[in-house]
Amino acid sequence: xxAALTEQGAxxxxxxxxxxxxxxxxxxxxxxxxxxxxxxTNQVALTIFIQRDDGSFTKSYAGDSSYTAPFKVDLAxxxxxxxxxxxxxxxxxxxxxxxxxxxx
Numbered sequence: 392x393x394a395a396l397t398e399q400g401a402x403x404x405x406x407x408x409x410x411x412x413x414x415x416x417x418x419x420x421x422x423x424x425x426x427x428x429x430x431x432t433n434q435v436a437l438t439i440f441i442q443r444d445d446g447s448f449t450k451s452y453a454g455d456s457s458y459t460a461p462f463k464v465d466l467a468x469x470x471x472x473x474x475x476x477x478x479x480x481x482x483x484x485x486x487x488x489x490x491x492x493x494x495x
Contacts, residue, residue: 395485408444409493413437413484416451420473422464429464432457433473435480441493448493454480 392413417436422429436453456476460468484490 395481398485410440410442412440412442414440417453418473418477420469422469424464428459428461430457430459431464431469431472433476435473435476437480437484439484439490441490443493448490450487450490452480452483452487454483 396411414437416438417434419434421432421434423432432455434453434455436451438449438451441448454476456472458472
């Protein structure tokens with residue numbers, strides 16, 4: 392994560408008195424099995440916290456997705472879709488310029 396933040400322009404070195412925390416608020420896949428198909432609903436929510444001696448910054452990022460597929464649920468497919476959604480929300484966070492000035 393540190394490498395990804397640095398790649399996006401954050402200066403992580405020499406930041407005494409500055410703390411960065413990324414909290415996972417929700418990471419959920421809900422499966423509803425029905426007689427002929429199943430419905431999967433994914434939800435991901437993250438919050439970035441930056442605490443400095445002179446103030447703090449907090450911002451939340453979230454995403455959701457759902458899909459229907461025939462027959463019985465495939466757990467590998469559920470995990471893959473949840474991972475993809477998690478990566479999308481992390482990319483939202485990494486591409487957002489509002490937190491970068493807090494670390495520079």
